[in-house]
Amino acid sequence: MTTQTRERSALAGRQPPAALPGAQRVKGWIYREGSAYAFLSMYGLAFIVFIVLPVLAAFGLSFTFFDTIQAPIFTGLKNYIVLLTQDDIFMRYVLPNTIQFAVIVGPGGYVLAFMLAWMLAQLPKMPRTVLALILYSPSMTTGVAMTVVWKTIFSGDQNGYLNSFLLGLSLIQEPVQWLTSPQYLMAIMILVTLWSSMGVGFLAMLAGILEINPELYEAGSLDGISNRFQEIIHITIPSMRPQMLFGAVMAIVGTFQAGAIGVTLSGGNPTPQYAGQLIVNHIEDFGFLRYEMGYAAAVSVVLLLMVLGFSRLANRLFASEE
Amino acid sequence: MATLRSRLFKVNIRNSGINPQGFHPSQIKFYLILAPLVVFMLLPMVFIFSHAFKPPDELFAYPPRFFVVNPTFKNFTDLFAKMSTSGVPVSRYLFNSVLVTVVTVGASILVSTTAAYALSKKRFKLKSTLFAINTVALMFVPIAVTIPRFLIIERLDLLNNFWVHILPGLAMPVGLFLIKQFIDGVPDEVVEAAQIDGATDVQIYWGIILPMILPAVATIAILTFQATWNNAETSTLYVNNESLKTFAFYVTTLTATAATTGANTVAGQGVAAAASLIMFLPNLVIFVLLQSQVMSTMSHSGLK
Numbered sequence: 001m002t003t004q005t006r007e008r009s010a011l012a013g014r015q016p017p018a019a020l021p022g023a024q025r026v027k028g029w030i031y032r033e034g035s036a037y038a039f040l041s042m043y044g045l046a047f048i049v050f051i052v053l054p055v056l057a058a059f060g061l062s063f064t065f066f067d068t069i070q071a072p073i074f075t076g077l078k079n080y081i082v083l084l085t086q087d088d089i090f091m092r093y094v095l096p097n098t099i100q101f102a103v104i105v106g107p108g109g110y111v112l113a114f115m116l117a118w119m120l121a122q123l124p125k126m127p128r129t130v131l132a133l134i135l136y137s138p139s140m141t142t143g144v145a146m147t148v149v150w151k152t153i154f155s156g157d158q159n160g161y162l163n164s165f166l167l168g169l170s171l172i173q174e175p176v177q178w179l180t181s182p183q184y185l186m187a188i189m190i191l192v193t194l195w196s197s198m199g200v201g202f203l204a205m206l207a208g209i210l211e212i213n214p215e216l217y218e219a220g221s222l223d224g225i226s227n228r229f230q231e232i233i234h235i236t237i238p239s240m241r242p243q244m245l246f247g248a249v250m251a252i253v254g255t256f257q258a259g260a261i262g263v264t265l266s267g268g269n270p271t272p273q274y275a276g277q278l279i280v281n282h283i284e285d286f287g288f289l290r291y292e293m294g295y296a297a298a299v300s301v302v303l304l305l306m307v308l309g310f311s312r313l314a315n316r317l318f319a320s321e322e
Numbered sequence: 323m324a325t326l327r328s329r330l331f332k333v334n335i336r337n338s339g340i341n342p343q344g345f346h347p348s349q350i351k352f353y354l355i356l357a358p359l360v361v362f363m364l365l366p367m368v369f370i371f372s373h374a375f376k377p378p379d380e381l382f383a384y385p386p387r388f389f390v391v392n393p394t395f396k397n398f399t400d401l402f403a404k405m406s407t408s409g410v411p412v413s414r415y416l417f418n419s420v421l422v423t424v425v426t427v428g429a430s431i432l433v434s435t436t437a438a439y440a441l442s443k444k445r446f447k448l449k450s451t452l453f454a455i456n457t458v459a460l461m462f463v464p465i466a467v468t469i470p471r472f473l474i475i476e477r478l479d480l481l482n483n484f485w486v487h488i489l490p491g492l493a494m495p496v497g498l499f500l501i502k503q504f505i506d507g508v509p510d511e512v513v514e515a516a517q518i519d520g521a522t523d524v525q526i527y528w529g530i531i532l533p534m535i536l537p538a539v540a541t542i543a544i545l546t547f548q549a550t551w552n553n554a555e556t557s558t559l560y561v562n563n564e565s566l567k568t569f570a571f572y573v574t575t576l577t578a579t580a581a582t583t584g585a586n587t588v589a590g591q592g593v594a595a596a597a598s599l600i601m602f603l604p605n606l607v608i609f610v611l612l613q614s615q616v617m618s619t620m621s622h623s624g625l626k
Contacts, residue, residue, distance in 0.1 A: 043437030057470035242624020
């Protein structure tokens with residue numbers, strides 16, 4: 001807005017009938033919608049600065065060469081072409097690892113969360129609350145606090161709890177280097193992530209199951225639904241599609257967000273022989289260890305697109321039939 | 323007799339199926355399936371409690387023992403007697419964490435509830451568009467854009483700044499989404515009646531909406547608390563000044579040294595476990611206190 005129009009609208013404030021149409025429109029807009037935007041402003045500002053701008057910046061930087069010292073140099077699609085054709089580590093380890101991890105932890109954790117929520121819903125309030133709390137509590141720990149636990153349990157010497165236990169049973173002859181052996185790291189990462197995956201989505205699904213009108217089940221049994229499995233497929237899931245979708249989105253985001261776990265467990269990036277290397281670690285490797293920010297940004301864009309793609313898929317599955 | 327039987331029959335119906343009122347033999351199978359899973363979920367947490375109270379000889383014991391025999395507070399006194407390598411006392415990290423978390427939770431409640439009020443009860447052209455954008459942002463994975471975020475925070479001169487702990491976490495799409503859905507449950511007539519009485523938007527927000535959505539406020543408080551209290555990344559990436567870092571960051575340094583310096587592994591474990599317990603307990607206590615509020619918010623969580 002120029003100074004002139006601002007003066008005009010100030011004038012308009014004092015003498016409404018004499019105001020110019022443009023200023024009046026602005027004033028009318030402020031009167032009608034101004035307070036809504038005022039209420040939105042704080043969130044909107046934080047949202048733009050810390051969510052929208054980083055995504056746009058990642059997109060923009062992905063077309064450049066940028067080493068943080070000199071200004072970014074536009075290189076077109078080079079980063080993406082290199083990623084798809086020359087990045088051996090990405091194609092041989094990172095992408096297969098990410099897909100393996102995401103497929104098991106994502107849908108696996110999601111189905112597990114639904115089944116646990118469904119079983120909990122069959123119990124009276126008191127035990128249900130206690131058990132739900134126990135299942136939810138690992139998701140409150142988020143990595144940091146539990147590192148010491150996992151490191152002690154999977155410790156590579158004979159003092160490690162798992163080694164000691166298996167040695168005691170004579171199942172193994174000598175201590176196993178659980179966290180630094182490429183063949184075990186991925187399995188442990190998946191186990192640990194599943195352990196902590198009963199989060200907000202799980203609670204939403206539990207609440208969703210409990211909200212379903214009991215009369216639907218009675219009607220269902222009159223319509224010939226004879227077992228609990230049919231009941232789940234034909235009544236429970238269709239009646240709680242919105243919660244199922246919310247849970248699915250949370251599961252997808254949680255899966256990709258959990259990617260740092262391999263580095264935490266094995267104690268270094270890159271992980272031993274890239275066994276636990278996920279896309280997230282690849283971004284960090286190039287961005288903060290090699291300072292190839294443009295290339296790292298291209299990998300970020302690929303990751304965001306993967307999340308979006310999976311969420312679209314979930315949307316297809318559970319969108320309300322309207 | 324007949325009434326008694328019909329009453330029994332009714333009780334039977336209500337005790338099996340979804341949300342039963344009491345115990346029924348049909349529930350036993352669910353307990354049997356859930357029991358081992360619950361034990362598996364619980365073990366690491368029992369371990370952390372047990373480990374934090376172990377005296378040195380039990381930490382060193384071979385074969386290692388899961389449960390503590392002679393509990394002691396030694397690990398906790400050791401923890402607070404410790405200085406980090408750069409000479410910052412542990413209590414300073416803890417103070418930073420408490421301050422950062424309290425400010426972030428308060429600010430986040432204000433920021434999300436005001437925006438949710440506008441998106442739910444105000445009328446404006448871009449309303450549904452903006453809510454749709456927020457719904458897409460539910461899929462936002464912050465870890466993917468760590469690098470551009472770093473560049474933006476650098477430009478805003480927030481590196482080594484107290485506010486870097488607080489500002490990036492304020493826009494929380496899940497929080498806004500849950501609160502907006504919850505406010506949708508407040509009838510429009512309530513707001514309209516207040517408007518006819520001449521109440522301003524601020525009065526409606528503060529006096530009518532906020533008191534009616536306390537469960538949703540509790541939920542966003544918990545989500546923000548967990549995100550902030552457990553956040554070690556901000557200190558690692560954006561803060562160099564040791565006296566501005568948080569307790570979560572300090573815990574990561576403890577476990578990192580425990581892993582690399584072989585000889586110290588066991589001695590460091592006790593202190594690290596004590597620190598981890600201090601990290602975990604507030605999460606648990608707050609969730610236990612507010613869990614019923616969270617559940618009532620979650621029933622509004624559907625994504626259409």
